[in-house]
Amino acid sequence: MQIEIILNGKKVAMNVKNDEYLADTLRAHGVSSVRKGCDTTCCGLCTIWIEEKPVLSCAALSIRANGKSITTMEGLYNEAEEFAQVLVAEGSEQCGFCSPGFIMTVLAMKRELNNPTEEDIVHYLTGNLCRCTGYMGQLRAIKKYLGVMQHEPCR
Amino acid sequence: MFTIKEFAQPKTIEEAYNTLVSKRNNAVIGGSAFLRMGSKKIATAVDLSKLGLNYIKDRAEHIEIGASTTFREIETSPLLINHFNGVVSNSVKHIIGIQFRNIVTIGASVFSKYGFSDLITALLALDAEVVLYQAGRMSLNDFLERPYGRDILISVLIKKNQRQASYQHLRNSISDYPIINVAVSRLDNQWNIAVGARPQKAAIAKKASEVLSNSFSLEHLEHYADIAAEELTFGSNERGTAKYRQAMCKVLVKRAIMEVLLCK
Amino acid sequence: MSLVGKSIPKIDGMAIATGKPVYTEDMAPPNALVVKLLRSPHAFARIKSIDTSKAESIENVECIFTHKDVPKCRFTLAGQSYPEPSPYDRLILDEIVRYAGDEVAIIAAADEETAEKAMKLIKVDYEVFEPVLDFEKAIDHPSIIHQETDLHCNFDIGMQQERNIVSCQKVEVGNVEEELKKCHTVVEETCYIQAQAHAMMETYRAFSYLDHTGRLVVVSSTQIPFHVRRQLSRALNIPASKIRVIKPRIGGGFGGKQTGAVEIFTALVTQTTGKPAKIIYDRKETFSVTNSRHAMRLKVRLGADKEGYIRAMDIQGLSDTGAYGEHASTTFMVVGQKTLPLYNKTRAVRFMGNVVYTNKMPAGAFRGYGATQGTFALETAVNKLAERLNMDPTEVRLKNLIKEGETSLVSGGIKLGSSTLHKCIARGRELIGWNDKYPRREVGDNKVRALGMAVTMQGSGIANIDTASAEIRLNDDGNFTLLIGSTDMGTGSDTILSQMAAEVLETSVEKIIVHAADTDISPYDPGSYASSTTYVTGMAVVKAAEDLKKQIIESGARILEVSADEVELDGQKITTINEGKTISIEKIAELQVLGFGGNRQLVGNATHGSSISPPPFIAGFAEVEVDKETGKVKLIDYVAVVDCGTVINPNLATIQAEGGLVQGIGLAMYEDVRYDKVGRMTTNSFMQYKIPTRKDIGNIRVTFEESFEPSGPFGAKSIGEVVINTPAPAIIEAVYNAVGVRLTDLPITPEKVFLAMQQI
Structure with a gap:
C-alpha cells in the first residue's frame, strides 16, 4: 500500500x-x-x-x-550533534551502534521532562540497552548536557 | 513470522466488529508490538486507531480509559497518578522502556489476558470493568474468567471512590517480565487481593480477600497472606518455580496490605 | 608527554554516534543476494536425505547448498594465529548436525522473503540421535559427537574423540596433595559459570562481492580479518591471495567476533555465483547459533598455614565447548594461567581437567577468556578461606598476592614487571567504606547491606604468539598515515594508537590518518583480542613511529647539511642545534615524496611481539542490598581500582572498565542461559536473556592506580578483558556476608538466594 x-x-x-x-x-x-x-x-x-x-x-x-x-x-541533526559531542567527549559512545536510538530518547526526554533528577533520567532511558559502556558515561554526558548538578561525583 | 494480508482502518466500532468476524483469521491489532513476536497469519488486520479510543476521561462515576490508550499515557496521566495511590500508573512503569510503552495499549493487553501482565493485576484489584462491543459491560474479573471470544474491547472503567491500593512486583532484572505481582486494595473495609504472573493470568484471592474484609487485624497479616498463597494455584516457568512463586505471593501480599494500611 | 594520558575523543566518535552509514550493513550493495540458513531442529542427528528441488524452482532463488555441495576440508572458525590450537572439526555443511541450530542448507535469493519461502520448501529427513546436553555427563557418553576420521589437530591438545573429550590438561608444580595435607586450613568450593552471551548490539553480519580482478572481497563485522581470510582460503579451497577481508566500524564484539560466524556463507555464494551476497543474523541467531562463553565447573581447593599464607592451590575443571572446539583448549588453559600465579606464597599448585563436546551451541572467545571463570572460582574460595582463617579478606590478599619484582611457581623465573594491586586494594577499601560497612548492616524493611571483594589478573596479548605490524608514512602534505591491522570494535583503539604515534612524532592526532583494517592494505595483525591491541599493536606503532621519526631527522639533517645528531625535531620542524637553521616537516615530506635523485617517501615500519604477557590487575568491591524475604539482590555500589599500567586515554579506559564491570554484573546476577529438554536454547532474545539495564546496576566507580610496565608502550598494559572478572566473586561474597549463603552457581537469581536461605 x-x-x-x-x-x-x-x-x-x-x-x-x-x-x-x-x-x-x-x-x-x-x-x-x-x-x-x-x-x-x-x-x-x-x-x-x-x-x-x-x-x-x-x-x-x-x-x-x-x-x-x-x-x-x-531530522534533528544539529541538536543531535550537539549532544553527540558531549557524549563523545565523555568517550561514552563506544561502539556507537546504540547511540542514535539513545540520543533520540535523550532529546525526547529533554522536551518532556523539566529539570529531571538522576532517577528520572535513568527511568526515562531504561528502554535503551547498551552493552559497551555500562551506562555510567552516558549518564555523565546527559548531566553535562542538561547542566544537571551532580548529586554525587561519579568518579 | 507473522503476516497481514489486508489492512482495514474502520471508522466505526460496528464496522470494525463486522470486519473482525467476517473471517476466521481476521484479527484486531492493538499496539502491534507483541504481534511481531508471534507467527499469526492474519487475513484482515483491523486497526482501531481511527475510532477515537485514545483517551483517559474523568467521568462522574468512573475513570474511563479508551482501548487505544498507551501505557505511557497511563503512566503519566495525572488523573491515574492521583487516584488509588497511583497503582495503575505504577503497574506499567517498569515495562521495558518508554519507547515501548508509547506503543502498547491497554485494550490489547487486557483483551489478550496476558499472564505476565502487570496492568491486569492492578486493574483487577481495583474492581475495574471492561466494556466490550458485543458482550457489553462486565467486571474485569468476569471477563478474565470467560473463554476467549471474538469481540472488541472499547474501554476500561474504574469506579472513582476512596479506594486505597498498592502494587507490588518481583523482578530480577527490572525490564524483565515479573516473576510474580500482587495488587491489594481497600475500600472502607472491603479488601481485594489480586495476584498475577503466577505465571497464569491474574486472579483474585477470594478467600483471603473475604477473611481480610470480615475481620482485619494487624497481627494476622501473615495469616491473610498465607490464605492467598494457599487458595491460588502457581506454576513454574523459566522465571520461577511454583514453590517460589507461592512463597513470594505471601511476601508481596503482606507488603501490599501494609502499604495500603499506611495510606491515608 | 603531551598526548599520552589525555582523554582524546574517539576519531570516529561523531560518525558512529550520529547514525552515519559506516557499519557493515550500511555498505552492502543494494542488489546483494540475501543469504539465509536452514538449521537443524535437532540437537544431534544425521541428515538421511535432503530435497531442495521444490525450493530451487521458486523464482528469484539463486542457489541452495547442502552438505553434498560444499568442499570437504575440515577447518576451525576460531580466530587464532596459525597453526591454530583449535581442532579442525567443522565443515561448511556437514551430514551430521551437532546442535539445534547447526546449519543444514544455505539459501541465496534475491530478497529475504523469497529466501524464507524457499527455506520452508526444503525437505529434510533426519535420523535423530540421543544428544549429549549435560556437560557433566559428556565423557564416555554413549553418543559420540565427533566420530569423523578426518578431524585434525595442529597440536596435541589431549583430544579423545571417542570419549567426547576435546582437550585434557594438567599443570602441576610441587605436590599439591602433599602440601594440602600439611596445611592448617583447607577449603574447597565448586563453582559453576554459565555460557554467557556476548550480546553485542550489532549482530553478526557480512557481505561479499568479486572485485574488478575477480578476487573475493568480504566485508565483515569481525575482530579478525586476517584469520577470516585464512579460514576462507582453507574452507573454500581458494588461495588467500584471491581473498580480501575488510572490517568497517563494528558495533561491539567482546570476543564473539573473534570467531568467524558468518563470512563463509556469503563467500561461498559469491564465489559460486559471482554475485554480491549478504548475510545479517537476527538476534535469535546471534544468541543461539554463534558462540558464547565456555560454561565451566571448577572445583578449587586452597590450603593455608597457621599464619594465613596460602601454600597449596588446586583447580580441577570441566569446560563445555559445545558442538565444535573453537577456543576449547586455550580458554581452558587460561583458567590456570590467570589464577595460579596470583597468590605466590604457594608451595604447590595444580590446574587440571577436561574440555568436552556437547550437543549445544559452540563456545568461543569471550572477554576474560577463562580468566573470568577461574577468577570466580578462585576468589570465591579465597573469600571462604579468609572466613575460615578468621581474617579480613583484604588482609589475606595483601599477605598472599604477588608483588612487582616477584615470581610465582608458574612464571618460569620471570619477575612480575609491574603491579600496584596492593595499592588498588587499599584504595578500594577507602572508596567503598570497608572499615565502616564491612561485613554487613541491617537497613530495615527486611533488608541488609553487605560488602564483598575480589581481585583478578589478566594478560596483555598472548606471549610469544601475538605479533603485530604497523606502518606509518609521511605523506606528501606533511601529514601521516598510520596503517594497522587491529580491529577497533568500539573500544577506541584506533584513537589510542594514533595518540601513541602522535606522541612519538610530537604531532597532533588530527595530523594522523588511521587506516584499519583491510587485508589488502593493512600490515598483518592477528586482530583485536586477548587484550593485545594497546600492548602489542601499540608497541608496534611506537616502534614504527620511532623508525619514521629517525628517518625524518636524518632527511632533515641531510637537507640542512649537518649530521643527524646535530638536529632536533619538535613536531613541526627540524632545527640545527648550533645555528638554528630549520626545515619544516612539510618541506621534508615534499622533497622526499616529490624529490628526484634517490629520494623516497619516508615510511616507518615495525613488527612487534612480546615474550611476556604482563598482567593488568583489578581490585573490585561490591556493596549489595539483599531482601531477606524475597532473596532479591540489589547492587548498590561497585568500586573497581584498576592497574592497567599507564592509562593512555583515561576516558576511554574508564568506559571500557565500566562496560566490562556491567557485563560482569550481568554474568553474576541476570544473564542465564537455558535449554529445553531436547537441547533447544530458550534464552534466545533480549526478552528471555536479560543483560543489565541502566536500572539494574547501582553506582559504578572506576579509578586507576597506575603502574609502569617496562615492556609496554609508554608503560601501558591492557584493560579490555580484566574488567569483567571481579563482579561475580565480589557480589557473591557480598551476598554471603549479607545473608549467609554462598551461591556458586551463576547467576544468583532471587529464587536461588531465597531457596538457599531456606536451607540454613
Whole structure:
C-alpha cells in the first residue's frame, strides 16, 4: 500500500507492505541512523519519534504511520550533534551502534521532562540497552548536557 | 513470522466488529508490538486507531480509559497518578522502556489476558470493568474468567471512590517480565487481593480477600497472606518455580496490605 | 608527554554516534543476494536425505547448498594465529548436525522473503540421535559427537574423540596433595559459570562481492580479518591471495567476533555465483547459533598455614565447548594461567581437567577468556578461606598476592614487571567504606547491606604468539598515515594508537590518518583480542613511529647539511642545534615524496611481539542490598581500582572498565542461559536473556592506580578483558556476608538466594 508520511519535515510517499515495520521501511529508505538490535521490541536501538513521541520503530507498523510526522536523527541533526559531542567527549559512545536510538530518547526526554533528577533520567532511558559502556558515561554526558548538578561525583 | 494480508482502518466500532468476524483469521491489532513476536497469519488486520479510543476521561462515576490508550499515557496521566495511590500508573512503569510503552495499549493487553501482565493485576484489584462491543459491560474479573471470544474491547472503567491500593512486583532484572505481582486494595473495609504472573493470568484471592474484609487485624497479616498463597494455584516457568512463586505471593501480599494500611 | 594520558575523543566518535552509514550493513550493495540458513531442529542427528528441488524452482532463488555441495576440508572458525590450537572439526555443511541450530542448507535469493519461502520448501529427513546436553555427563557418553576420521589437530591438545573429550590438561608444580595435607586450613568450593552471551548490539553480519580482478572481497563485522581470510582460503579451497577481508566500524564484539560466524556463507555464494551476497543474523541467531562463553565447573581447593599464607592451590575443571572446539583448549588453559600465579606464597599448585563436546551451541572467545571463570572460582574460595582463617579478606590478599619484582611457581623465573594491586586494594577499601560497612548492616524493611571483594589478573596479548605490524608514512602534505591491522570494535583503539604515534612524532592526532583494517592494505595483525591491541599493536606503532621519526631527522639533517645528531625535531620542524637553521616537516615530506635523485617517501615500519604477557590487575568491591524475604539482590555500589599500567586515554579506559564491570554484573546476577529438554536454547532474545539495564546496576566507580610496565608502550598494559572478572566473586561474597549463603552457581537469581536461605 502507498503511504505518505512527513519524514523529518518533508512529505514522502512510499510503498509498504501491510506487515512491514517502520524500522525496515526507514532503513530501506536510506535512513542509516535507525538501527535494529533485537527483533523483540526491547532494546531501544530503533527509537524514532512519531508525532514527537519516542517509539520503537520496530514495533510500529508502517501502514499505520500514514499521514503522520516521523522524526529520525537526520531530522534533528544539529541538536543531535550537539549532544553527540558531549557524549563523545565523555568517550561514552563506544561502539556507537546504540547511540542514535539513545540520543533520540535523550532529546525526547529533554522536551518532556523539566529539570529531571538522576532517577528520572535513568527511568526515562531504561528502554535503551547498551552493552559497551555500562551506562555510567552516558549518564555523565546527559548531566553535562542538561547542566544537571551532580548529586554525587561519579568518579 | 507473522503476516497481514489486508489492512482495514474502520471508522466505526460496528464496522470494525463486522470486519473482525467476517473471517476466521481476521484479527484486531492493538499496539502491534507483541504481534511481531508471534507467527499469526492474519487475513484482515483491523486497526482501531481511527475510532477515537485514545483517551483517559474523568467521568462522574468512573475513570474511563479508551482501548487505544498507551501505557505511557497511563503512566503519566495525572488523573491515574492521583487516584488509588497511583497503582495503575505504577503497574506499567517498569515495562521495558518508554519507547515501548508509547506503543502498547491497554485494550490489547487486557483483551489478550496476558499472564505476565502487570496492568491486569492492578486493574483487577481495583474492581475495574471492561466494556466490550458485543458482550457489553462486565467486571474485569468476569471477563478474565470467560473463554476467549471474538469481540472488541472499547474501554476500561474504574469506579472513582476512596479506594486505597498498592502494587507490588518481583523482578530480577527490572525490564524483565515479573516473576510474580500482587495488587491489594481497600475500600472502607472491603479488601481485594489480586495476584498475577503466577505465571497464569491474574486472579483474585477470594478467600483471603473475604477473611481480610470480615475481620482485619494487624497481627494476622501473615495469616491473610498465607490464605492467598494457599487458595491460588502457581506454576513454574523459566522465571520461577511454583514453590517460589507461592512463597513470594505471601511476601508481596503482606507488603501490599501494609502499604495500603499506611495510606491515608 | 603531551598526548599520552589525555582523554582524546574517539576519531570516529561523531560518525558512529550520529547514525552515519559506516557499519557493515550500511555498505552492502543494494542488489546483494540475501543469504539465509536452514538449521537443524535437532540437537544431534544425521541428515538421511535432503530435497531442495521444490525450493530451487521458486523464482528469484539463486542457489541452495547442502552438505553434498560444499568442499570437504575440515577447518576451525576460531580466530587464532596459525597453526591454530583449535581442532579442525567443522565443515561448511556437514551430514551430521551437532546442535539445534547447526546449519543444514544455505539459501541465496534475491530478497529475504523469497529466501524464507524457499527455506520452508526444503525437505529434510533426519535420523535423530540421543544428544549429549549435560556437560557433566559428556565423557564416555554413549553418543559420540565427533566420530569423523578426518578431524585434525595442529597440536596435541589431549583430544579423545571417542570419549567426547576435546582437550585434557594438567599443570602441576610441587605436590599439591602433599602440601594440602600439611596445611592448617583447607577449603574447597565448586563453582559453576554459565555460557554467557556476548550480546553485542550489532549482530553478526557480512557481505561479499568479486572485485574488478575477480578476487573475493568480504566485508565483515569481525575482530579478525586476517584469520577470516585464512579460514576462507582453507574452507573454500581458494588461495588467500584471491581473498580480501575488510572490517568497517563494528558495533561491539567482546570476543564473539573473534570467531568467524558468518563470512563463509556469503563467500561461498559469491564465489559460486559471482554475485554480491549478504548475510545479517537476527538476534535469535546471534544468541543461539554463534558462540558464547565456555560454561565451566571448577572445583578449587586452597590450603593455608597457621599464619594465613596460602601454600597449596588446586583447580580441577570441566569446560563445555559445545558442538565444535573453537577456543576449547586455550580458554581452558587460561583458567590456570590467570589464577595460579596470583597468590605466590604457594608451595604447590595444580590446574587440571577436561574440555568436552556437547550437543549445544559452540563456545568461543569471550572477554576474560577463562580468566573470568577461574577468577570466580578462585576468589570465591579465597573469600571462604579468609572466613575460615578468621581474617579480613583484604588482609589475606595483601599477605598472599604477588608483588612487582616477584615470581610465582608458574612464571618460569620471570619477575612480575609491574603491579600496584596492593595499592588498588587499599584504595578500594577507602572508596567503598570497608572499615565502616564491612561485613554487613541491617537497613530495615527486611533488608541488609553487605560488602564483598575480589581481585583478578589478566594478560596483555598472548606471549610469544601475538605479533603485530604497523606502518606509518609521511605523506606528501606533511601529514601521516598510520596503517594497522587491529580491529577497533568500539573500544577506541584506533584513537589510542594514533595518540601513541602522535606522541612519538610530537604531532597532533588530527595530523594522523588511521587506516584499519583491510587485508589488502593493512600490515598483518592477528586482530583485536586477548587484550593485545594497546600492548602489542601499540608497541608496534611506537616502534614504527620511532623508525619514521629517525628517518625524518636524518632527511632533515641531510637537507640542512649537518649530521643527524646535530638536529632536533619538535613536531613541526627540524632545527640545527648550533645555528638554528630549520626545515619544516612539510618541506621534508615534499622533497622526499616529490624529490628526484634517490629520494623516497619516508615510511616507518615495525613488527612487534612480546615474550611476556604482563598482567593488568583489578581490585573490585561490591556493596549489595539483599531482601531477606524475597532473596532479591540489589547492587548498590561497585568500586573497581584498576592497574592497567599507564592509562593512555583515561576516558576511554574508564568506559571500557565500566562496560566490562556491567557485563560482569550481568554474568553474576541476570544473564542465564537455558535449554529445553531436547537441547533447544530458550534464552534466545533480549526478552528471555536479560543483560543489565541502566536500572539494574547501582553506582559504578572506576579509578586507576597506575603502574609502569617496562615492556609496554609508554608503560601501558591492557584493560579490555580484566574488567569483567571481579563482579561475580565480589557480589557473591557480598551476598554471603549479607545473608549467609554462598551461591556458586551463576547467576544468583532471587529464587536461588531465597531457596538457599531456606536451607540454613
